[in-house]
Amino acid sequence: MPDNKYSNKSLEKEEKLWLLVGMGYTAEEALTAMDKCGPDTQIAELTDFIYAAELEKELDVCIRELPDEEDEKSYSHPRNLEFLSNKKRKLYKDEKQGSRGLWRSSKKQECGTERRIYIPNPMIGFCDPDESWPIVERKLPEAAKRLPYFYYENVALTPQGVWSKISRFLYDIEPEFVDSVYFCACARKRGYIHNLPIHNRFPLTPRPPRTIQEAIPWTKKWWPSWDGRTTLDCIHTKSGSAKLAERIRQALEEYDGEPEPPRHVQTYVLAECRKWNLVWVGRNKVAPIEPNEMEMLMGFPRNHTRGGGVCNGDRYTALGNSFQVDTVAYHLSVLKEQFPNGINVLSLFSGIGGAEVALHRLGIPLKNVVSVEISEVNRNIVRGWWKETNQCGNLIEIADVQEVTWDKLEQYVSSFGGFDLLIGGSPCNNLSGRNRVSRVGLEGEHSSLFYEYFRILDLVKCIMG
DNA sequence: ATCAACATGAGTTTTTAT
DNA sequence: ATAAAAACTCATGTTGAT
Numbered sequence: 130m131p132d133n134k135y136s137n138k139s140l141e142k143e144e145k146l147w148l149l150v151g152m153g154y155t156a157e158e159a160l161t162a163m164d165k166c167g168p169d170t171q172i173a174e175l176t177d178f179i180y181a182a183e184l185e186k187e188l189d190v191c192i193r194e195l196p197d198e199e200d201e202k203s204y205s206h207p208r209n210l211e212f213l214s215n216k217k218r219k220l221y222k223d224e225k226q227g228s229r230g231l232w233r234s235s236k237k238q239e240c241g242t243e244r245r246i247y248i249p250n251p252m253i254g255f256c257d258p259d260e261s262w263p264i265v266e267r268k269l270p271e272a273a274k275r276l277p278y279f280y281y282e283n284v285a286l287t288p289q290g291v292w293s294k295i296s297r298f299l300y301d302i303e304p305e306f307v308d309s310v311y312f313c314a315c316a317r318k319r320g321y322i323h324n325l326p327i328h329n330r331f332p333l334t335p336r337p338p339r340t341i342q343e344a345i346p347w348t349k350k351w352w353p354s355w356d357g358r359t360t361l362d363c364i365h366t367k368s369g370s371a372k373l374a375e376r377i378r379q380a381l382e383e384y385d386g387e388p389e390p391p392r393h394v395q396t397y398v399l400a401e402c403r404k405w406n407l408v409w410v411g412r413n414k415v416a417p418i419e420p421n422e423m424e425m426l427m428g429f430p431r432n433h434t435r436g437g438g439v440c441n442g443d444r445y446t447a448l449g450n451s452f453q454v455d456t457v458a459y460h461l462s463v464l465k466e467q468f469p470n471g472i473n474v475l476s477l478f479s480g481i482g483g484a485e486v487a488l489h490r491l492g493i494p495l496k497n498v499v500s501v502e503i504s505e506v507n508r509n510i511v512r513g514w515w516k517e518t519n520q521c522g523n524l525i526e527i528a529d530v531q532e533v534t535w536d537k538l539e540q541y542v543s544s545f546g547g548f549d550l551l552i553g554g555s556p557c558n559n560l561s562g563r564n565r566v567s568r569v570g571l572e573g574e575h576s577s578l579f580y581e582y583f584r585i586l587d588l589v590k591c592i593m594g
Numbered sequence: 595a596t597c598a599a600c601a602t603g604a605g606t607t608t609t610t611a612t
Numbered sequence: 613a614t615a616a617a618a619a620c621t622c623a624t625g626t627t628g629a630t
Contacts, residue, residue, distance in 0.1 A: 289624080367617095568623065
């Protein structure tokens, strides 16, 4: 019986080894890395180490083959070689900065085993939100059917190979890519990996507005005819500057006497409005949407993130990082008839409680919710909501995913009989297109916390049998 | 097939204000 | 000192033309 597999220190090593082998490394590579890096090294660091070793081996091959190599496009082109050397140096100097892009592209040709993930267009997911029946039949792998229900989320448009890797970890389940613009008035292109049934889904009611004009009607008065937007782009964590709004106002005022500004001014203004999700709040006046409006668009109750010492900057950050509630609730709606007496939830990277709010709005009673969230401000928001909505169940708060250990989980499972749903989206900082500085992929400083999601899912699976 | 032009991001770093 | 505002950014996929 593998009951105590994780409970003592010497066997933690076995878990890490198993994890790394699951990631596609050889046992030899994994053992060497664990040997050299020490027993307390995190998975992301170990993968970086293996990557660096791999790269060095590749480099040696390149250098040896250089005299014969004439092809300009080859990796042994002097410029690329210089790049590789820099990269290698950088990796050894700063192990956090590991980017696997090059490794993937050169490796792919070699073995060609990486399953390609196709992102659908339109990004509608498995079901049309106006129907309860799937538009595609999906075959869930057998292993995935034996797990507790889980739901994982991240940005859809990642660097290459990220989703195929996430999918490989999460039991080869095909991601469901959905743009929340089919549920509300703002875009939100996200991928979801889950083992929930997909028949008999239903949307939250009332259905949220689907256009800017319905969602923020008072902007209609000032909306110029040449701004054809009917929906907003993705809501993110920062808002446009007042200086920009001022520049736009000045650019437009020059043409006040004319029916509309010239083409090039329209193009400039529209590009900035799209980039920063600006709306029309007065004559020639644009402004970023406000936190209350973001709450409404994202499906949260009014003032969900307001008050209790939460400043505006925190509200923008928290809301920009959150689930779109209607979208997630549509996927979770299938749980309602299965759990009429309520569910136990393990919520990782909870943020402002998008999952909890979605379940609550579906009318699914929350029995025990273990909520893991690093930000104190966000934990306060969730706790405030929990009290305000008079929840009958227990809310257990944990600050750091690393504190979620075998012992703690086993204790929860024995006290309330197991988790019915594990839900969460791991950080996308190193995956998002907004990031021009450290979009280094899944192994990045923040995004590698995905492996914590996987670790905890795997623990829950083992504990619950 | 190939290519350029275009659309689109749950961001990070530096400077300024309080 | 900390918080807000402003400045600074590019990989990736689509489209439509040769």
